[in-house]
Amino acid sequence: MVNVGEILLNLWNNSGFAAISAGFLDGGWQNLVMLAISCVLLYLAIVKKFEPLLLTGIAFGCLLTNLPGAGLYHQELWDQFMAHEIGYGTVLLEGGLLDIFYIGVKTSLYPCLIFMGVGAMTDFGPLLSNPKSLLLGAAAQLGVFVAFFAARASGFFTALEAAAIGIIGGADGPTAIFLTSQLAPHLLGAIAVAAYSYMALIPLIQPPIMNWMTTPEQRKIKMVQTRTVSKTEKIIFPIVVTLFVALLLPDTAPLIGCLMLGNLFKETGVTDRLSDTVQNALMNIVTILLSTAVGATMVGSNFLTAQTLLIVILGVIAFGLSTVGGLLGGLVMWKLTGGKVNPLIGSAGVSAVPMAARVSNTVGQKNNPSNFLLMHAMGPNVAGVIGSAIAAGFLLSIFGG
Amino acid sequence: MENISVLDAGILALLGYAVVFFGIILLMVVVMVMGKIFVSIENKKKADLPTPAPVAAAAAPAAAPTAPGSAGELKLHDVEPKTAAMLMAIVADKMGKPLNELRFISIKEVK
Incomplete structure (x- = not known):
């Protein structure tokens, strides 16, 4: 005779509810808090539209990983992996679904494929027509290095963790994930959430800084149209960038290589099918895997720490200072060109394509409705992608070995 | 490190x-x-x-077609009237000014 009571009792004992209630004081409360956080993130993604394509996956990954007993993600396996006690084979054999997703993050596969998609969607024409705008992409990396220094000086983070936190200032999600997964994988969830949240908040973070650092007269400056760039130039550019940047900093080769390969697919005119796949199908598939895997790293015991709070604070400092750096660069160019450059385009150097360029355009139009800065801001904007990849490559070459 | x-x-x-x-x-x-x-x-x-023949150079430049219905000033160069109307509406909307307060002189497709 089947013992219904015993079956029901077993079902209860195997349930997540029993796991939470039995181990409430021993980490169970953390699971509940993380489930609540995942719901808040889902709200921000769905209702407030904060980077919904990524934050929805991150939030749901966080929800899945904090379900007790589900066994989708095993932090202990990755701790062993980091200690070189096990390899990917063991993770594949013993890991859950999200562990398998996470292999793509750990191997840097997803960030690089996302960069390929970004490259296929990027028009480097504005940058080629005005190469000086590249300098703004470099100036806007100020926040990366100040935040790195501040994180290390705080004494709460090792140099590797500080480098991973600093890259939030690059305002580039794939680069932040790429570097963090190499240097401080235990901080991946907090850094990814901070980076993507601040990128979504760029229209709120940047305008007050832009208005504070520039005068109304400077914001009204109309920039003249730059020269037309030939198709051949656009085809040669990704090859030249790959050669120069990867030879200068070989650690940037995966990111820059994929970014430029994607761009080459777009510009050749003979690989339209590949360009279309990279921009749409591949990008969407990788976004699903990347976001869910990053969310899976938000395990309560790792995430609910004072460090996470500090990362959030340092992240906004990094973002703000990168904007300041870009604007300072813009002001220098304004001075050197005798007022021909609108300094507002400097803030677009923080990467975050194309949101930051749109913000430059919007702030410019608020002061002069007939001012269209978008194309001029796109130059520094895409230069910021290259700049943040170089910054990541530098930090990886110093701390990655 | x-x-x-x-x-x-x-x-x-x-x-x-x-x-x-x-x-x-x-x-x-x-x-x-x-x-x-x-x-x-x-x-x-x-x-x-090759430089154009002197006869062609001496010829008076042909007037660009004028957009029908526009106060007689607007010159359209390789632009359909429908596209021009749409562009003017977008510019007016972006500038936050009524269309009748704006003066468009010419619209040309940049190639």
Whole structure:
């Protein structure tokens, strides 16, 4: 005779509810808090539209990983992996679904494929027509290095963790994930959430800084149209960038290589099918895997720490200072060109394509409705992608070995 | 390198920022040289084009077609009236000004 009571009792004992209630004081409360956080993130993604394509996956990954007993993600396996006690084979054999997703993050596969998609969607024409705008992409990396220094000086983070936190200032999600997964994988969830949240908040973070650092007269400056760039130039550019940047900093080769390969697919005119796949199908598939895997790293015991709070604070400092750096660069160019450059385009150097360029355009139009800065801001904007990849490559070459 | 001092962190931060500038300046120089080469090739191509016959040059330039319905001032160059109307509406909307307060002189497709 089947013992219904015993079956029901077993079902209860195997349930997540029993796991939470039995181990409430021993980490169970953390699971509940993380489930609540995942719901808040889902709200921000769905209702407030904060980077919904990524934050929805991150939030749901966080929800899945904090379900007790589900066994989708095993932090202990990755701790062993980091200690070189096990390899990917063991993770594949013993890991859950999200562990398998996470292999793509750990191997840097997803960030690089996302960069390929970004490259296929990027028009480097504005940058080629005005190469000086590249300098703004470099100036806007100020926040990366100040935040790195501040994180290390705080004494709460090792140099590797500080480098991973600093890259939030690059305002580039794939680069932040790429570097963090190499240097401080235990901080991946907090850094990814901070980076993507601040990128979504760029229209709120940047305008007050832009208005504070520039005068109304400077914001009204109309920039003249730059020269037309030939198709051949656009085809040669990704090859030249790959050669120069990867030879200068070989650690940037995966990111820059994929970014430029994607761009080459777009510009050749003979690989339209590949360009279309990279921009749409591949990008969407990788976004699903990347976001869910990053969310899976938000395990309560790792995430609910004072460090996470500090990362959030340092992240906004990094973002703000990168904007300041870009604007300072813009002001220098304004001075050197005798007022021909609108300094507002400097803030677009923080990467975050194309949101930051749109913000430059919007702030410019608020002061002069007939001012269209978008194309001029796109130059520094895409230069910021290259700049943040170089910054990541530098930090990886110093701390990655 | 995991536990570097604060001073070392400061030095590395400055060095890192300098390296980013160095890399970008190097790239900028290459892009500028590349641009100069392409512009000179383009100019050479233009110069090599056969000059039009003197008769054609002497002929008075034909007036561009005037857009029907527009106060007689607007010149359209390779632009459909429907597209021109749409562009004017977008510009007026973006500028936040009524269309009848704006004066469009010509609309030309930039190729």
